[in-house]
Amino acid sequence: MWGIVLKPVKVGICGLGTVGSGTFNILRNNAxxxxxxxxxxxxxxxxxxxxxxxxCDTTGINxxxxxxxxxxxxxxxxxxxLIGGTTVALELVMTAIENGKHVVTANKALIAVHGNEIFAKAQExxxxVAFxxxxxxxIPIIKSLREGLSANKIEWLAGIINGTGNFIMTEMSEKGRAFDDVLKEAQxxxxxxxxxTFDVEGIDAAHKLTILASIAYGIPLQFEKTxxxxxxxxxxxxxxFAKEMGYAIKHLGIARRTSAGVELRVHPTLISQKTLLANVNGVMNAVMVKGDAVGPTLTYGAGAGAMPTGSSVVADIIDVARTLTADPTNRVPHLAFQPEQLSDVSMLPIEEVECGFFLNMKIQDRAGVLANITQILSNNGISIESVIQREGTDLVPLVVMTHDVKERNMNVAIAAIEALPDVAGSVQRIRVENLA
Amino acid sequence: MWGIVLKPVKVGICGLGTVGSGTFNILRNNAxxxxxxxxxxxxxxxxxxxxxxxxCDTTGINxxxxxxxxxxxxxxxxxxxLIGGTTVALELVMTAIENGKHVVTANKALIAVHGNEIFAKAQExxxxVAFxxxxxxxIPIIKSLREGLSANKIEWLAGIINGTGNFIMTEMSEKGRAFDDVLKEAQxxxxxxxxxTFDVEGIDAAHKLTILASIAYGIPLQFEKTxxxxxxxxxxxxxxFAKEMGYAIKHLGIARRTSAGVELRVHPTLISQKTLLANVNGVMNAVMVKGDAVGPTLTYGAGAGAMPTGSSVVADIIDVARTLTADPTNRVPHLAFQPEQLSDVSMLPIEEVECGFFLNMKIQDRAGVLANITQILSNNGISIESVIQREGTDLVPLVVMTHDVKERNMNVAIAAIEALPDVAGSVQRIRVENLA
Known part of the structure; x- marks a missing residue:
């Protein structure tokens, strides 16, 4: 049974850009x-x-x-x-599946937006379809989540899943630079x-979070609800100010299961500088997963680039090659759970999400202003963890860190604070998470 | 083909201690x-x-x-x-295999010492045999290394793979405590x-490193050569002193492939405080893997305990359940590479390993001593990266950090330094690694 020489597995690579060239060169160099x-x-x-x-030396290849x-x-x-996009790529993938071919893709937008349809056809x-x-x-996070942690109920996951955004946040933190300035350098x-837009407004991260959440919870892909x-x-x-309070600001994708539904959100987040995640810098990515049995875990590595992304594409090709002759019933399901076992648990609207808040505002340096603000917070059931107040002659910054509160309550409180005559302009609000 | 109800997979659990109870309870709670x-x-x-x-509520179970x-x-x-040990456990595993049963084990000593024999029988x-x-x-590090990073030639791996040791090193670093004092608390x-002994002298870590190295390089298990x-x-x-120089001391297991052979070593190691690995504290574990395509990666999580270890045991049970009907030829091989493809690359003796060194010694505070020491280092081709010298009236500490040098040369240099009349006692030597 062992030692038989099996016939080669034949792959066709569509797209020879960054990821395509990495994939091709790994298959060649490490053959x-x-x-x-x-x-x-x-x-x-x-x-x-x-x-x-x-x-790529493609001599002799069709x-x-x-x-x-x-x-x-x-x-x-x-x-x-590896062509990217969601129109021609969708047509290509569906044609391949229709022709009975297995598919490996690096296309997050395609899977996040059309995954349900693609997996249904693949199942048929x-x-x-490996992704x-x-x-x-x-980072082999799909494999870790879908197979390595398969014994667990996943409580939450939180990831730095866009390298561009993390490079910008790291430069802002380490060198005190402004967003626009770092963005220009990143370009x-x-x-x-x-x-x-795709990177800094969180759309790319939302695609990835959608995929991770579906695998974590066994729910259909729901990009539109992120x-x-x-x-x-x-x-x-x-x-x-965040640093002064012991926090880093990171752009995180977060999914959490609560009794009321699943949270699915991408936003800037304050996390303690003592966490490993806060120390993931530059273009590197990392994903924390908290399972009920394993506790908190973290996986870290390069989130982009020809060779790192090619590493995952080739690992998928190897996985598919190994299960070519396996009974499809015994393969690892696309979304980790058997397709007929996917759950229709509802997504929690952001107003229902509970977390801490970092509020940064400009106020008149006048007696009674802080008292008014803390009264408004208190009226909305919001308790304060810490405050930084600077003295000055005119407008001074006031920073308030709150304990966990429902976003709905915070919205009401912020509207009331912004209506105070001694508060100038709008209140900057950034969510705070305790990832332990 | 899909949606067919498959018959249950039946497991027999041997040993209901820490890991056994965790395994049982996960199978129950997350059924x-x-x-x-x-x-x-x-x-x-x-x-x-x-x-x-x-x-464990075992009511109704045979x-x-x-x-x-x-x-x-x-x-x-x-x-x-899950009974542990290497005598009865070996007999149990061999009997199970002989009877055509699949095996899942958490037993690092058994695999490190008897793995070659066990896998040969399993193949036959x-x-x-999942481990x-x-x-x-x-931490699903076996799966990550064997499957997730299968596209890579592994250059090196380095891990904090013993929680007891890491707890001790963390307490010593954070609170300036002495080894004996922390050990008593850990007990x-x-x-x-x-x-x-098993934990603090590195034997447990050496078992785990042996397993990781075999999977990384496709070599038979060689515990005795670690x-x-x-x-x-x-x-x-x-x-x-290490902290003052920007380093943490961690007890690491390190495997590295060089043109001269594979390094396989467990020892205290200075690593830059800026690395994620240096920030893995308490009883937590983490493993860095550097692949030629993916670059550096890190995986972090709980390295022991009923539920975390049970999480891995149950993930293995699920993996085995999925491949029960697969053609053995297409399964992931025990040591990542096909058994007939294992390599006989040689292990590098520690004298041939190159790394930086941290030397800590007591010297007479007298003119010319430092000059003598640096001359000895220079004579042995060792260049100095930094020095800390304290002034005093009698014996004062001298700390020297060197660039990379072969251990053989360092042995000669240290013997010569210790022979100097102005150097008291022996020279403390700790290896330094640049994990990037």
Missing amino acids: EEITRRVGRSIVVEQIAARQVNPT TTSDIFDVANNPEVDIVVE KGVM EAAVAGG ALGYAEADP YTEGISRITAEDVS | EEITRRVGRSIVVEQIAARQVNPT TTSDIFDVANNPEVDIVVE KGVM EAAVAGG ALGYAEADP YTEGISRITAEDVS
Whole structure:
């Protein structure tokens, strides 16, 4: 039964950009080790690319400019979708599945938005769709969550899952720089796109969080229900006051199961500087998962880049190669739970979410102002953990850190505070989490 | 093909101590979620225990005091070995395999010392032996290394893989306490055994490192070739000087592939306080893995305890349940690489290992002493990175941090330094690693 030489597994790579080139070069460079692991070789049968990538030596490989050639190639066992986007990519993936081919993809938007439809079709056809590379680049978080922690009820997860955002928050924290200034550098370094909306407004993180939450809780993908807030309104002053209180501000994706429903939210968050997560800096990613049995865990690594993301794509190819002949019933389900066992637990609107708040406002340095503000908070059932008040001649900053309170109550309190004549402009509000 | 109700998988649990009770209670408490994941239920068919565990309600379960009843029970699909030790446990595991049963174990000593023999028998019989819980408790590091990072050539790995040792090093660092003092507290808290040798002298860590290295490099288990050094000789002064230089002292297990062979070593190690690993405190564990494609990664979590270790045991049971009907050729191999593809690369003796050194000695506060010492280092090709010298009236401490040098050269240099009349007693030497 052992030692039989199995025939090679043939992959077709669609897209030879950053991730495509990483994937191709890993399959080439590490071919010998991969064969030693899998017991059969993994061969690139065909490549579809609009142009040559100078980092890839594709000599002798069947190359086409039409990705559908790959999806329709009878020689190809696994179609690797690395073209990005959600229109042509969807068509490509559905065609591949329809043709009975397995699919590996790094496309977070595609899975977050069209995953339910894709997995239903894959189930019907008995093929696998693997997407480790869609979340947190090289970190094997999908595998950890879906298999490594499969004994657990997941209580919550919280991740730094966008490297661009974390680079910006790290620079702001370490060097006291302003958001716009760091963003410009990130664009010059190639970490951020010319239009940075996708990264800094949290849409990319929301795609990834949607996928993680579905796997954690066995719920259908619900990207449209994710609360999303970016980091562009965070000031150097916020970062500095947070630091003074012992906190870092990180852009987190958070999913939590409560008795009232599942929270699904991306927003800037104050976390204690003593946590490992607060010490994840630069473009690196990390995801904390709290399971009922295992307790808190953290996984850290590169969240993007050709080789790290290629590492996850190739690991998926190896996984698929290993289960090619397995009874589909025994494969790890796409969303960790058997498809007929997915739960319809409701998502909690952000107004119902409870957490602490960091409030930063400008007030007239006048007797009675602080008393008015604390009275408003108290009237809304909000207790104060700490306060920083600066003295001055005119407008001075007041920073208040609160204990946990429902967002709905905080909204009422903030509206009342902003209506006070001695409070100038709007109150900056950043959520605070205790990740233990 | 989908939605068919599969028959339950029946496990027999041998040993109902800490890990056994955690495993049992997770299978009970999370039975519904586990069934939703696996698509079939996992049932405890039989328990073998010398005595009742008050945390476990075993009403109605077939219970025996003879573990071999479980290994010979025709109803049992998976034997879960949680009795510990390497004599009866070995016999139990071999009997189970001989009877065609799959095995799940948390026994690091058993795998590190007898793994080669156990895996050969398992291969012959076409069964699986799963051992995620043997390394780093609840952290799914075996799965990450063997599957999640399967695209990579592993360059090195370094881990805090003994919670007792890390608790001691953390207390020494945070509170300036002495080793003996903290050890006594660890014993009182139940973190350390009455005879703490296994933990503080690095034997337990060496078992775990042996397993990790074999999976990383596809080499047979070679516990006897692991260099092992404990933490009992580390002083509060060492910790304090290291801190002053920006370093933490951690008890690490390190495996590294070099062109000359594989390094396999457990010893106290200075690492930069800026690394995440240096900030892993208390009884928590963490393992860094550097792959050629993914770069540096880190996984963190509880390294011991009933529920965290049970989390890994149950994850293994689920994995085995999923692959029960898979062709053995396509399963993930025990040591990550196909058994006939294991490599016979040689282990590097500690004398051949290169790293930086932290030297702490007492010298006469006299002109020319430092010059003599630096001359000796220089004669042996050792360059100095930094020095701390304290002034005083009699014997004063001198701390030297060196750049990377082969241990063989350092041995010669230290012998020469210790022979100087102005150097009192022996030179404390602690290795320094740059984990980036």
